[in-house]
Amino acid sequence: MKRTKYIITTLLLMLAFIADAQQMKLALLVYGGGGDWYANPTALKNLANYCNQQLRTKLSAQEAQVEVGSPDIFNYPFVHMTGHGRWALTDAEAQNLRKYLESGGFLHIDDNYGLDPYVRPALKQVFPELTLVELPFSHPVYHQAFDFSNGLPKIHEHDKKPPKGFGLIYKGRLVCFYSSETDLGDGWEDPEVHHESPQKHVEALQMGANLVQYAFNGTTP
Numbered sequence: 001m002k003r004t005k006y007i008i009t010t011l012l013l014m015l016a017f018i019a020d021a022q023q024m025k026l027a028l029l030v031y032g033g034g035g036d037w038y039a040n041p042t043a044l045k046n047l048a049n050y051c052n053q054q055l056r057t058k059l060s061a062q063e064a065q066v067e068v069g070s071p072d073i074f075n076y077p078f079v080h081m082t083g084h085g086r087w088a089l090t091d092a093e094a095q096n097l098r099k100y101l102e103s104g105g106f107l108h109i110d111d112n113y114g115l116d117p118y119v120r121p122a123l124k125q126v127f128p129e130l131t132l133v134e135l136p137f138s139h140p141v142y143h144q145a146f147d148f149s150n151g152l153p154k155i156h157e158h159d160k161k162p163p164k165g166f167g168l169i170y171k172g173r174l175v176c177f178y179s180s181e182t183d184l185g186d187g188w189e190d191p192e193v194h195h196e197s198p199q200k201h202v203e204a205l206q207m208g209a210n211l212v213q214y215a216f217n218g219t220t221p
Contacts, residue, residue: 033088156183
């Protein structure tokens with residue numbers, strides 16, 4: 001009888017876990033300083049749907065919005081950040097973000113043009129001992145479900161500069177990926193928003209799917 005109760009309890013816990021997994025959400029980082037963290041409102045919805053189609057994930061199409069200093073951030077293995085303007089962190093927010101990343105979380109920062117001057121100082125506040133480094137094209141983040149042998153795809157043009165992917169590596173693990181001069185989030189949005197070509201839309205989603213798969217798998221460099 002006790003064994004039967006144990007089996008039933010275990011099955012119920014497994015079903016609850018599966019139900020939670022089906023509702024897992026990609027998270028959008030809410031931050032202070034004046035930057036428009038809410039830019040690209042259709043981006044994560046489309047990325048989640050694409051991952052469900054191509055990676056067989058079961059992500060909710062409804063994104064989560066989580067404040068950088070909130071304990072709720074620990075509920076999301078993948079957090080995306082974007083914007084055009086200033087990003088400022090309080091000491092408490094920097095400490096919370098560090099704990100999240102140390103604990104296995106993954107942050108993707110996508111410069112939507114104008115965020116770049118604030119990224120490095122903010123990350124230095126989070127990890128004073130670490131520096132963003134440009135990742136080689138051989139890095140696993142470019143070779144997940146989709147192969148990008150030349151690194152990041154160029155999605156949206158601003159300054160005629162090549163796209164670059166930078167990483168923050170903590171104890172051998174890539175905890176933050178920073179995409180610059182590409183605007184992946186623009187490419188994730190509904191095509192009629194930024195009028196990207198179908199090819200660019202797909203390339204952006206493929207790279208986004210690589211980031212999600214990398215974050216969920218916890219792959220090391």
